[in-house]
Amino acid sequence: MKRTGFLAVMGRPNVGKSTLVNRMVGEKVAIVSPKPQTTRGRVLGIRTEGEDQYVFVDTPGIFEGRNPLGEYMVRTARSAVNDCDGAILVADAGFDPGQTERDLMAAFGRAELPAILALNKTDRVRRERLARTIAAYAALHSFAAVVPVCAKSGRGVDELLAECAQLLHEGEWIFDGDMMTDQSARQMAAEIIREKILRTVDREVPHGIAVTIEDYTEEPQLTSIRAEIYCEKQSHKGILVGKNGETLKRIGSYAREDLERLLGTKVYLNLWVRVRENWRERAQDVRGFGYGEG
Ligand SMILES: Nc1nc2c(ncn2[C@@H]2O[C@H](COP(=O)(O)OP(=O)(O)OP(=O)(O)O)[C@@H](O)[C@H]2O)c(=O)[nH]1
Ligand SMILES: [Mg+2]
Numbered sequence: 001m002k003r004t005g006f007l008a009v010m011g012r013p014n015v016g017k018s019t020l021v022n023r024m025v026g027e028k029v030a031i032v033s034p035k036p037q038t039t040r041g042r043v044l045g046i047r048t049e050g051e052d053q054y055v056f057v058d059t060p061g062i063f064e065g066r067n068p069l070g071e072y073m074v075r076t077a078r079s080a081v082n083d084c085d086g087a088i089l090v091a092d093a094g095f096d097p098g099q100t101e102r103d104l105m106a107a108f109g110r111a112e113l114p115a116i117l118a119l120n121k122t123d124r125v126r127r128e129r130l131a132r133t134i135a136a137y138a139a140l141h142s143f144a145a146v147v148p149v150c151a152k153s154g155r156g157v158d159e160l161l162a163e164c165a166q167l168l169h170e171g172e173w174i175f176d177g178d179m180m181t182d183q184s185a186r187q188m189a190a191e192i193i194r195e196k197i198l199r200t201v202d203r204e205v206p207h208g209i210a211v212t213i214e215d216y217t218e219e220p221q222l223t224s225i226r227a228e229i230y231c232e233k234q235s236h237k238g239i240l241v242g243k244n245g246e247t248l249k250r251i252g253s254y255a256r257e258d259l260e261r262l263l264g265t266k267v268y269l270n271l272w273v274r275v276r277e278n279w280r281e282r283a284q285d286v287r288g289f290g291y292g293e294g
Pocket of ligand 2: 017018019030031032038039058059060061
């Protein structure tokens with residue numbers, strides 16, 4: 001009998017939600033960076049194993065959205081509670097629950113949504129601290145399971161998957177068994193470019209980036225991609241391009257490596273940097289860059 005289920009992966013920014021989703025899927029479907037607010041929209045990671053299909057819904061970290069982009073991100077994250085069979089609350093194993101976690105636990109309670117607590121980054125915490133964290137959460141919410149994990153190394157992920165299996169229900173699969181995400185190759189290309197920017201440039205520049213794919217041409221051995229990178233200020237453009245175009249070149253070659261692995265072809269990547277002054281402040285621009293409904 002086939003089983004399936006949508007599981008929302010939620011938590012504050014930077015706790016390792018996307019890293020964990022990639023681990024559970026076994027492939028990189030969601031971008032990851034050391035900077036908070038990396039994930040902007042809902043990304044599905046699909047794992048099909050035997051009769052079971054798990055659909056993990058990676059969400060943006062919950063924070064105080066102060067502009068239309070931020071509001072979109074938080075709306076997207078919160079709405080995941082409504083359409084899922086269960087939730088995985090990802091939290092740092094080294095800290096007691098804060099307001100974000102308390103709000104999420106309350107939301108799970110209101111929605112009567114079964115939730116698993118995944119305490120991540122256990123590579124960084126001592127056993128006593130982990131025990132204290134578990135106790136602090138257990139006092140506040142009745143989780144279906146509490147699983148310490150290290151998304152980075154994969155430790156604990158099999159145990160977490162075994163708990164997720166308990167939340168699936170009998171029913172036809174939603175996606176083909178060989179699908180790992182709902183994103184198109186074009187969308188993944190744009191995300192990979194954004195990831196390399198998050199990893200290459202600092203401060204506020206990467207948060208004001210949007211990437212659009214202007215041309216995407218597939219030949220048997222070669223994929224040619226022309227992408228535009230929008231930033232918010234002329235000074236940001238200077239940082240992105242770098243001296244003699246070196247920064248942009250570095251971003252391009254990192255992105256190309258990943259894209260070639262993903263697409264299984266050679267990749268020709270043509271990147272252009274443009275300025276769209278303070279686009280995150282304008283709802284119309286935010287929607288135009290694909291951060292639309294949610
Ligand atoms: N030490 C350690 N670092 C981790 C672990 N899991 C994730 N990280 C790191 O934490 C950072 C954030 O990871 P992401 O997966 O992008 O976090 P996220 O929760 O998806 O973040 P947002 O999308 O911004 O909400 C990255 O630098 C990861 O490499 C872990 O188990 N141990
Ligand atoms: Mg993320």
